[in-house]
Amino acid sequence: MDKLIIRGGNRLSGTIPISGAKNSALTLIPCALLTEEPLTLRNLPRLADIDGFQHLMNQFGVTTAVQGSRPEDFGRVMTLEAPRITSNVAPYDLVRKMRASILVLGPLLARTGEATVSLPGGCAIGNRPIDLHLKVLEAFGAEIELAAGYVKAIAPEGGLPGGEYDFPVVSVGATENALMAAVLAKGTSKLFNAAREPEIVDLCKLLVAMGAEIEGIGSSDLAIHGVKRLHGATYRVMADRIEAGSYACAAAITGGDVLLEGARADEMGATLHALRNIGIDVTEEKTGVRVAANGPLKPANLTTAPYPGLATDMQAQLMSLLTVADGTSVLTETIFENRFMHVPELSRMGADISVSGRTAIVKGVKQLTGAAVMATDLRASMSLAIAALAAEGQSEIRRIYHLDRGYERLEEKLQLVGADIERVGDD
Ligand code: EPU
Numbered sequence: 001m002d003k004l005i006i007r008g009g010n011r012l013s014g015t016i017p018i019s020g021a022k023n024s025a026l027t028l029i030p031c032a033l034l035t036e037e038p039l040t041l042r043n044l045p046r047l048a049d050i051d052g053f054q055h056l057m058n059q060f061g062v063t064t065a066v067q068g069s070r071p072e073d074f075g076r077v078m079t080l081e082a083p084r085i086t087s088n089v090a091p092y093d094l095v096r097k098m099r100a101s102i103l104v105l106g107p108l109l110a111r112t113g114e115a116t117v118s119l120p121g122g123c124a125i126g127n128r129p130i131d132l133h134l135k136v137l138e139a140f141g142a143e144i145e146l147a148a149g150y151v152k153a154i155a156p157e158g159g160l161p162g163g164e165y166d167f168p169v170v171s172v173g174a175t176e177n178a179l180m181a182a183v184l185a186k187g188t189s190k191l192f193n194a195a196r197e198p199e200i201v202d203l204c205k206l207l208v209a210m211g212a213e214i215e216g217i218g219s220s221d222l223a224i225h226g227v228k229r230l231h232g233a234t235y236r237v238m239a240d241r242i243e244a245g246s247y248a249c250a251a252a253i254t255g256g257d258v259l260l261e262g263a264r265a266d267e268m269g270a271t272l273h274a275l276r277n278i279g280i281d282v283t284e285e286k287t288g289v290r291v292a293a294n295g296p297l298k299p300a301n302l303t304t305a306p307y308p309g310l311a312t313d314m315q316a317q318l319m320s321l322l323t324v325a326d327g328t329s330v331l332t333e334t335i336f337e338n339r340f341m342h343v344p345e346l347s348r349m350g351a352d353i354s355v356s357g358r359t360a361i362v363k364g365v366k367q368l369t370g371a372a373v374m375a376t377d378l379r380a381s382m383s384l385a386i387a388a389l390a391a392e393g394q395s396e397i398r399r400i401y402h403l404d405r406g407y408e409r410l411e412e413k414l415q416l417v418g419a420d421i422e423r424v425g426d427d
Helices: 022-034 048-059 099-112 131-139 172-182 198-209 241-253 269-277 312-322 342-348 378-390 401-406 410-416
Strands: 002-007 013-017 039-044 063-067 076-081 114-118 143-147 150-154 164-166 188-192 213-215 222-225 233-236 257-261 280-285 288-293 301-303 328-332 352-356 359-363 372-374 394-398 420-425
Touching (some): 002 378, 013 410, 022 039, 022 076, 022 099, 022 172, 022 241, 048 063, 048 099, 048 401, 099 172, 131 143, 131 150, 131 164, 131 172, 172 188, 172 198, 172 222, 198 213, 198 233, 241 257, 241 312, 241 378, 269 280, 269 312, 312 328, 312 342, 312 359, 312 378, 342 352, 342 372, 342 378, 378 394, 378 401, 410 420
Parallel strands (some): 164 188, 301 328
Antiparallel strands (some): 002 394, 002 420, 063 076, 213 222, 257 288, 328 359
16 A cells, blocks of 8 residues: 655645546536436546546446546546436445445436435544435435435436425535436425535536526525436536645645645635635635745634535644644534544644544644654545645655545645655555
């Protein structure tokens, strides 16, 4: 298994190209199930999770063709075509490797009237139930059966009637499943307290490009008027706001100055606000967002929340940055119950952090020191890389398959701006 060797201390400077958004791509790809015509997605990141999802789509009889795969290119283009769905079962072996597989439930049900998906189970960052995915589909008229570790959703004869659902908790995935199911329903469906993350807006824009009728895009109340059929489309995946935010933290912790090429400031509001409070200069430029650190980092009080609040996917990376701030910071995680697994690893690098329930108190230290650390989930892994970039001496980050799930060629991008980082085989 590969590991990353990072020798800290280099100031990052230059330009990092930002890839297409993983979490957007993972909901745009299953939209291919909604039409017989080809769907072409541009700017897809090259990630293990995207390969996994492609494989899952093949399982349903969707053909996939990938272009633009020169090794030196970032991103690629995938055309998916599903003239006929040959299976509507997502098996355990594929789902267990990738929780986002649950996002095929809505579109498979809408297209074929029935879908069977293995229950994804918990994961490192929390219990992550799927009850809301099932409740909203039930509200749209589906019958739900649970048996032998699988969920089966069945539409009435003639298709889903559609319906209304008010989410008790904001859920990105359940909103996505609901949208993909409702677009082909017979009537109008309404969602209240729906997630409004930029990735949801990206999904809505693709669905509209395919012929869907959706009102309220970008808000938490959505009305979806079902249509008889959707057609093919060509669509560019939005820039990855979490990848961009992660590299912003990397630049900032090294006192660097980096242009995040392709990043959109309007989709990164809460992260950029947090960075500014920490004392980082953030400027919107024509081609992206520039972050520059001059002077000491200030402590901050940050709480994660659904969009437009601060993304839980940025909590670990911001925590790394605050480990070397000039004072004490407080970070509160409100979305997932177990998302502080980077804390013991950051402590091994000299950080002073104590956790009580959902709150972490981070006392800034003068200097982190390099250490061998273990990645536990995607964003936790990135937080370790960020800390290592500022640490004195060498760090080794193991289990980097987590990073490969969500950061396209991380070490190459960091090398572009002067980091001393290499990937080596773990023996
Ligand atoms: N929840 C329920 N029941 C449900 C669904 C969610 O109780 O049926 C709870 C969750 O346990 C959690 C909260 O609702 O406490 C929010 O979960 P959400 O459904 O919004 O998360 P998700 O759709 O499973 C996506 C991203 C995550 C990101 C979250 C929150 C994808 C593929 N994943 O997950 O991304 O943290 O939204 O923004 O889009 C990552 O990229 O590292 C990552 C974990």
